[in-house]
Amino acid sequence: VGDVGLAPRAVLLDLDDTIFDHSLTCRAAIEVVRGEYPFLRQRPVDEIWWEYLTMLNGPPPSTGVPPTSAAMREERWRTVARSCGADLGPDEVRALSNRYRAVYLDHRRAVPGAVELVRRLAGSARLGIVTNNEVAEQEEKLRFLGLEGAIDALVISEAVGASKPEPAIFHEALRRLEVAPESAVMIGDSWTNDVVGAEAVGIRAIWFNRFGLPRPDPRAVPELRSFVPPAEAAALVLDAARASRNEAGARP
């Protein structure tokens, strides 16, 4: 079959906050729940939202058995309620947390342009999703987005037994897509997990930085601030993939 010019072989994508709009779904749900629970109006919605995301992205508690995602969510809501001056009992915390979860599911959405970007890329490269979370939850998100058919490998930390930025999860994605690291590009919003993690195994990274955050270190990594218009975003991704193969000595 031979080498088809400089066409990239594989594009790896993060899921949460790269394709699936976790952060803005979260904000929309907090806004609704805040309308229903007066004590939450002690604090501005964006303050609660930022605190909630910070807790979500922080390390899980390291004591005892690993908590379930429901238990961790209840803990986050206990903390938020306390910061608003409400000391809730276990049943009240559970009710609040469950209500948030239900509203969250109702407000799910894709990152603008992401679904079309994935569909465009699917015509040019093998596609993998590399994501940290539970299998059932991530599979459900992909179904919700209507993208199951467009993805060649869904690589989830719970199934692999390793999480980004650990090399093992990236190696598993490359193995399943049957590509070498220099033939792949990784796109993700997390500097540590997606950019640093991918580069550590020799995969070129593109930072998806839609909130315009400052660059945590000066490494030369292409950046995308939006996937709109998707055709332009796809072109940038494919160029980065080509550049990565050129540097690795790939021949036309």
Ligand SMILES: [Mg+2]
């Ligand atoms: Mg992410």
